Amino acid sequence: MKLKDKIEKLIKKEKRDKKLTDEELQKRQREFEKEALPHMLLLYNYAYRMTGNEEDAKDLVQETYLKAFRFWDQYEPGTNIRAWLFKIMKNSYINKYRKATKEPGKVDYDEVQNFYETVRDESFESSDLQEHIFENIFEDEIIEALGKLPDEFRTVVILADIEGLSYEEIADFLDIPIGTVRSRLHRGRKMLRKQLYEFAKRKGYIKGSPEDYEIDEPDKD
Template sequence: MIVWRPGTGRSREFEETALVHLDALYRSALRFTRNRAEAEDVLQETFLKAFRSFHRFNPGTSCRAWLFTILRNTFLNRVRDARWEVLEKDADAWEGAAESATAGPSAGANPEEEFFQTVLHGDVDRALKALPLVFREAVVLVDLEGLSYKEVAQVLGCPIGTVMSRLARGRGLLRRALREFAREHGYIKESE
């Protein structure tokens, strides 16, 4: 994980501006890579690149979008350069990543909360991780990280209309996957 030592000047400005987004970037890295160790490596490389090029960041623009752009490019470069495969066909591996990424139920949780935190959250996470990367990126950045369509368009380097269509397609694929889960577990009838 990243160990940061407080500093002065440039590093203090970086801390105040960029490090507030650390958790959101880690969650996204974990969802993109589907592997905790890879996510940590991508995140560390992202922050190193961001710190080194912080002098090029334009104050008044979205630091969050700038960081997500660096994160996405770092991830894609690692995939391309290292030629490691994102675990598309190994269901067991990404189920394990989903389980390790999700927190267990809290000690005081009632049975309903426990169900939502373990069963449903795990299935939503697995369905999300099964999405093709172009749709997963849009869903993660808009629905989970709260970026605006404009910010996501900047991060992905595509028009807002493309973000909207990828998001609609990704949400549709998620809806179908989760509907199938609900049918299999008897939460909805076959006719629904």
């Protein structure tokens, strides 16, 4: 670290440790409201689609904003505030929900792997049957299918298809290369289609298993 940066960091820290004046506090509050609040729609919708219900989504957004406010002086003006807020939310989400339901690390990875293996091995959409996947599909089923995607894949699908973010911004949000955004999105949509196919089969629109013609890329990220 350069000396200049080090000094800057120290000054920043000192400011945080000492009590701020009323004026500074109010300025900080105004600044926060102006900068951070407009992105609540993005965060709320992400939270809603990840947790699947309004109460948890509200909790998550609330926690995110309170954390962001507490650590407001760690945000560097001019950098992408949406990415900063999103990262805070993602951490809160992982701490709160993911660890509670699943074992961390290995198990999660296996699940993704297995899921993907099924998608790859089982062919499920030959051209004459594909139409049926999209016919008679209800909103709930699409929401349910989305909910079944592993977190990593669900995240990119939500950000790209529901929130309409660019690949650059998604890469920035998740700290991953754009190539990874591309492949996760491709695979995520494919998994979702597989789910829709299962629904269609259950409802009897599609019978039996169609022949395999799928060529698929090897599993890599």
